Amino acid sequence: MRGYEALVDPTSSYSLLTHGCVRMMTRYEFRKLLESREALTRSQKQRLIDELKKELLREASIDLIESRFEKRKRCPHCGGGALLRWGSAHRLQRYRCRACKKTCNALTGTALARLRYKERWLSYCECLYEGRSVREAARRSGIDKTTAFRWRHRFLRQPTKHKAPKMVGIVEADETFFRESAKGSKRLHHRPARKRGVGRNKEKAEQVPVLVVRDRSGSVADLVFERLEKERVHACLKPLLSEELVLCTDGSSLYSTFAKEQNIPHKRIIALDKGRVIDNIFHLQNLNAYISRLKNWMLRFKGVSTEYLSNYLGWRRLLEKHNGQPPAEFCLYESLGGMPTNQQLLHT
Numbered sequence: 001m002r003g004y005e006a007l008v009d010p011t012s013s014y015s016l017l018t019h020g021c022v023r024m025m026t027r028y029e030f031r032k033l034l035e036s037r038e039a040l041t042r043s044q045k046q047r048l049i050d051e052l053k054k055e056l057l058r059e060a061s062i063d064l065i066e067s068r069f070e071k072r073k074r075c076p077h078c079g080g081g082a083l084l085r086w087g088s089a090h091r092l093q094r095y096r097c098r099a100c101k102k103t104c105n106a107l108t109g110t111a112l113a114r115l116r117y118k119e120r121w122l123s124y125c126e127c128l129y130e131g132r133s134v135r136e137a138a139r140r141s142g143i144d145k146t147t148a149f150r151w152r153h154r155f156l157r158q159p160t161k162h163k164a165p166k167m168v169g170i171v172e173a174d175e176t177f178f179r180e181s182a183k184g185s186k187r188l189h190h191r192p193a194r195k196r197g198v199g200r201n202k203e204k205a206e207q208v209p210v211l212v213v214r215d216r217s218g219s220v221a222d223l224v225f226e227r228l229e230k231e232r233v234h235a236c237l238k239p240l241l242s243e244e245l246v247l248c249t250d251g252s253s254l255y256s257t258f259a260k261e262q263n264i265p266h267k268r269i270i271a272l273d274k275g276r277v278i279d280n281i282f283h284l285q286n287l288n289a290y291i292s293r294l295k296n297w298m299l300r301f302k303g304v305s306t307e308y309l310s311n312y313l314g315w316r317r318l319l320e321k322h323n324g325q326p327p328a329e330f331c332l333y334e335s336l337g338g339m340p341t342n343q344q345l346l347h348t
């Protein structure tokens, strides 16, 4: 049994409550249904098993979605707390807000609104947190590849927004580059096609710089830039590096000028020798290892669109944070915007 399947709880009475839109079978009807099983052919039996499994998974998803909403029942349009039950649609309870008169359901305003095949969401979440490729996720969740790709960015939209707001203690910072790619992008279609075999400097110009900052507690922030311009980089680093800390970098002027201006102790690990350690503790080894895990993991996607680069960086942060496999319900909650009671969900 796969992890998410454990969420199918046959004793749950919650589903009876929330799926009130479906008429429940009487005992008599159910007995008749059971009696008719012998008349089924083998393929019909199998089909019934498959459909029931699907149904249970759909209910498990809906239970999670509805119970999350119940905990902070607020109108997503105006924030009002007076919601009246207002029929149901797509197996979800609908509500009407007394204040703004608009209707909503538990998914309104979330990244997963109007997404179909709820029976596949939990399985898909599991694939996402196992860092699987589109092809694998599609196969395991029983959806086509286009849907799997579309879902990837919907399910990641919310969780990838959580970046560490502040670094503390010993902080390592360095830049890395990703090849610019217009793959699947609408925005960059008009740029001239890349010429093969161009010189090194020109090649560098077509790389997207990403600044990665990591402290020893494992908090990571990544910043995607068009170009590494001093003013912009400094402006982004300022709120991140405002606590008491020691900054370790390769010593490029980008960082040394910043450290000087902000009066931050700065350990320069010279560029040619990134493995160097100062006073036994100041080095870039954790960050280098992180970047190398990130780059290796990214290889499986065979070049990601620059437009989505932040999503992939955020995805990697999530995988690192959970280091293994968090429960499927946690993943679904993260995609819906987290649980209000769990502060841990708000920070990566």
Ligand SMILES: [Zn+2]
Residues within 6 Å of the ligand: 075, 076, 077, 078, 079, 080, 097, 098, 099, 100, 101, 102
């Ligand atoms: Zn309202």
